[in-house]
Amino acid sequence: MFAARRTVNLFQKRAFSASAINASKVAVLGAAGGIGQPLSLLLKLNPRVSDLALYDIRGGPGVAADLSHINTNSTVTGYNPDASGLRDCLEGSEIILIPAGVPRKPGMTRDDLFNTNASIVRDLAKAAAEAAPKAHVLVIANPVNSTVPIVAEVYKARNVYDPKRLFGVTTLDVVRASRFISQVQSTNPSGEAVPVVGGHSGVTIVPLLSQSNHSSIAGQARDALVNRIQFGGDEVVKAKDGAGSATLSMAMAGARFAESLLRAAQGEKGVIEPTFVDSPLYKDQGIDFFASRVELGPNGVEQIHSVGEINEYEQGLLDACLADLKKNIQKGVDFVKANP
Numbered sequence: 001m002f003a004a005r006r007t008v009n010l011f012q013k014r015a016f017s018a019s020a021i022n023a024s025k026v027a028v029l030g031a032a033g034g035i036g037q038p039l040s041l042l043l044k045l046n047p048r049v050s051d052l053a054l055y056d057i058r059g060g061p062g063v064a065a066d067l068s069h070i071n072t073n074s075t076v077t078g079y080n081p082d083a084s085g086l087r088d089c090l091e092g093s094e095i096i097l098i099p100a101g102v103p104r105k106p107g108m109t110r111d112d113l114f115n116t117n118a119s120i121v122r123d124l125a126k127a128a129a130e131a132a133p134k135a136h137v138l139v140i141a142n143p144v145n146s147t148v149p150i151v152a153e154v155y156k157a158r159n160v161y162d163p164k165r166l167f168g169v170t171t172l173d174v175v176r177a178s179r180f181i182s183q184v185q186s187t188n189p190s191g192e193a194v195p196v197v198g199g200h201s202g203v204t205i206v207p208l209l210s211q212s213n214h215s216s217i218a219g220q221a222r223d224a225l226v227n228r229i230q231f232g233g234d235e236v237v238k239a240k241d242g243a244g245s246a247t248l249s250m251a252m253a254g255a256r257f258a259e260s261l262l263r264a265a266q267g268e269k270g271v272i273e274p275t276f277v278d279s280p281l282y283k284d285q286g287i288d289f290f291a292s293r294v295e296l297g298p299n300g301v302e303q304i305h306s307v308g309e310i311n312e313y314e315q316g317l318l319d320a321c322l323a324d325l326k327k328n329i330q331k332g333v334d335f336v337k338a339n340p
């Protein structure tokens with residue numbers, strides 16, 4: 001009898017400590033948008049998330065009320081911009097995802113979003129730097145090549161910048177790459193892994209097919225596949241015909257990245273994701289941020305993997321990427337300097 005009760009107590013103790021370790025508050029800024037809603041839904045379904053905090057300039061509490069009826073354990077709270085809404089949303093967060101900002105319409109580049117999204121991201125970063133300076137910040141808002149440096153500059157100005165905790169979400173590029181290559185090769189995409197490095201727009205997206213399971217793809221087939229991976233976002237923008245860009249696939253990609261960070265934070269080793277981070281790889285060329293495979297740990301970036309061995313064709317892609325990337329990054333840095 002005593003032994004039985006003891007077993008129960010030990011079990012309860014273990015269950016309690018496991019849930020205490022796993023208590024993770026995740027905030028989504030821009031939660032009522034095309035990405036924000038399905039992303040928040042996927043986070044509500046994630047047992048590693050204990051508190052989901054949803055902020056938007058409009059509609060946050062509505063989305064939160066809706067999601068809060070789903071029978072998973074996490075609490076969901078919605079916040080408006082009034083009073084201390086944004087601060088309350090951010091405080092205590094371990095992860096902050098930022099899908100707030102306008103999406104493209106046909107004919108636009110991601111850089112065309114800069115004028116609107118730069119100040120949105122800057123202002124949200126200011127609030128995050130004050131309310132939750134140690135949180136991992138995951139930037140989804142475009143142009144990612146510039147919005148990530150914007151967040152870095154805001155944090156630097158407040159002396160709270162930790163390069164290990166800032167991430168541009170480029171997961172969708174590798175998600176697309178594995179799907180597109182599987183379509184060409186008639187394989188299962190879950191068994192495909194195509195590294196994609198560089199940045200997140202047009203020619204700054206550099207797929208490394210030579211490191212995939214299909215390194216022999218060459219000629220027109222290779223060119224078509226690389227082009228589709230680089231401009232996959234345009235495919236969706238065109239198909240949506242003015243109603244925005246990728247939202248559902250992006251929500252999946254953002255939720256996958258957040259899940260990877262949580263797994264790493266909760267002690268799992270060897271969690272690797274591609275992501276656009278403050279990186280040493282091309283700093284000697286004046287390029288402070290670069291996306292490559294990154295091992296994640298409890299404090300964010302654990303190890304940044306180099307691009308590895310690439311062929312001459314890929315070196316050409318990389319050269320074009322670096323030239324554009326440098327300008328995109330500088331644009332973000334200059335914006336914060338001129339508009340602190």
Ligand SMILES: NC(=O)C1=CN([C@@H]2O[C@H](COP(=O)(O)OP(=O)(O)OC[C@H]3O[C@@H](n4cnc5c(N)ncnc54)[C@H](O)[C@@H]3O)[C@@H](O)[C@H]2O)C=CC1
Nearest residue numbers: 030032033034035056057099100101102103140141142250
């Ligand atoms: N990193 C990536 O791979 C991808 C990035 N994106 C980018 O994500 C961003 C969002 O796209 P969608 O969700 O489709 O746009 P959307 O227009 O559907 O949603 C944006 C949401 O942000 C909110 N918002 C605007 N200003 C805000 C502020 N200051 N604070 C809080 N919320 C604010 C809006 O009210 C809206 O609910 C775009 O910039 C888009 O280009 C889209 C797809 C992939």
Ligand SMILES: O=C([O-])CC(=O)C(=O)O
Nearest residue numbers: 104142172233234245246
């Ligand atoms: O294409 C866009 O504007 C949205 C985006 O970043 C993507 O789908 O990769």
